[in-house]
Amino acid sequence: MNATQSLTARTGNLFHRYANPGRFLRMGAKLQPWLTWPALVLSAAGIIWGLFFSPADWQQGDSVRIMYVHVPSAWLASSGYMGLAVCSLLSLVWRHPLADLAAVEIGPVGAAITAVCLATGSLWGKPMWGTWWVWDARLTSVLVLFFLYLGHIALIRAFDEPQRGYRAAAILGLAGAVDLPIIKFSVQWWNTLHQPDSITVTGAPTMSTSMLWPLGLTTLGFTLGFGAIVLARLRASVMESRIRTILAASRGRQSTSPAPQPDSAAV
Amino acid sequence: MTHLPYILAAYGLTLGVATVLSVNAAVRLRRARRRLSAIEQPRTRQPS
Numbered sequence: 001m002n003a004t005q006s007l008t009a010r011t012g013n014l015f016h017r018y019a020n021p022g023r024f025l026r027m028g029a030k031l032q033p034w035l036t037w038p039a040l041v042l043s044a045a046g047i048i049w050g051l052f053f054s055p056a057d058w059q060q061g062d063s064v065r066i067m068y069v070h071v072p073s074a075w076l077a078s079s080g081y082m083g084l085a086v087c088s089l090l091s092l093v094w095r096h097p098l099a100d101l102a103a104v105e106i107g108p109v110g111a112a113i114t115a116v117c118l119a120t121g122s123l124w125g126k127p128m129w130g131t132w133w134v135w136d137a138r139l140t141s142v143l144v145l146f147f148l149y150l151g152h153i154a155l156i157r158a159f160d161e162p163q164r165g166y167r168a169a170a171i172l173g174l175a176g177a178v179d180l181p182i183i184k185f186s187v188q189w190w191n192t193l194h195q196p197d198s199i200t201v202t203g204a205p206t207m208s209t210s211m212l213w214p215l216g217l218t219t220l221g222f223t224l225g226f227g228a229i230v231l232a233r234l235r236a237s238v239m240e241s242r243i244r245t246i247l248a249a250s251r252g253r254q255s256t257s258p259a260p261q262p263d264s265a266a267v
Numbered sequence: 268m269t270h271l272p273y274i275l276a277a278y279g280l281t282l283g284v285a286t287v288l289s290v291n292a293a294v295r296l297r298r299a300r301r302r303l304s305a306i307e308q309p310r311t312r313q314p315s
Contacts, residue, residue: 043285051278061269069281109288116284120277127270225285232292239299246306 019098021238028235035231039224046217054214066124068214072222073117077145078180080110080226084152085180088173091166098234100166101241103173104156105233109226111149118142129193137186138194141179148176 050068057064084106090099121139122132133139152169159165187196198207207215268274 047278047282051274056269063270063273065274066277069277073281112284112288116281119280123273123277123280127273222285225289229288229292232296236292236296236299239296239303243299243303243306 019096028231035224035228039221039228042217042221046214046221049214054211063124063127066120068218070120072219073113076226077114077117078183084173085177088170091170101237102234105230105237107149107153109229114146134193136193137190138192141183141186145179
């Protein structure tokens with residue numbers, strides 16, 4: 001076994017340690033309140049702060065308040081797809097059973113949040129740009145992301161055999177990850193109507209602190225909320241899968257057990 | 268507040284989608300938990 005194979009095997013063992021459904025359900029039940037309650041508190045605080053206490057922008061007026069829901073949904077649209085791509089990799093390389101279920105559950109939540117991102121962007125664009133939509137590089141690449149989510153959801157359900165659906169969707173999930181750097185760098189690579197990033201990893205934010213705080217709160221709150229919803233859906237999915245297994249096993253036992261002989265007592 | 272209809276529509280849509288997703292996940296989880304415990308209970312009661 002060479003070094004690469006050994007690393008792949010060791011990584012696979014590490015991931016498979018958490019593939020046990022019972023262990024996952026116990027861990028998920030413990031983690032759920034730690035995601036749900038902070039998500040509710042932080043999102044509520046950020047939204048109230050953003051709507052009523054943060055200042056209006058000198059150029060955009062109050063429509064800048066749309067940013068407090070648009071930016072977190074844009075962040076989650078991309079990072080949700082990143083999560084889906086990671087699940088696809090885990091499924092294709094290590095055949096991780098929970099990765100397939102996680103990808104199934106991330107898809108609809110990611111598609112919904114991407115739709116929110118596009119819609120809130122349009123609701124900001126109409127008063128600011130004078131139009132609901134432009135075929136700008138950033139907007140178009142996010143629309144492509146939305147279609148990738150829809151394609152993933154459709155592909156999983158397109159096969160009678162679930163494993164084939166998971167595999168096909170995982171390939172699309174991985175291939176679609178190419179869109180993520182395009183979304184990120186579209187405002188730098190092309191001359192777009194969409195403004196460049198106000199917050200970067202390397203530079204100081206070009207936004208006032210009084211706007212940065214509520215934005216940080218909603219971003220953190222929405223991220224935890226996204227995690228809480230996906231976790232709850234995944235726990236339900238694992239339970240449903242366990243129910244199907246138990247029912248199939250009991251049906252199997254009934255069909256293999258010998259049929260009662262009506263005249264056995266007479267023999 | 269300027270552009271109030273746009274702001275209300277954006278927040279209403281976001282909160283609406285978040286509520287639908289959360290309630291759907293909670294109902295599905297509760298239903299699955301009840302069904303699983305109903306199926307598992309007779310199995311655990313079986314005499315060895």
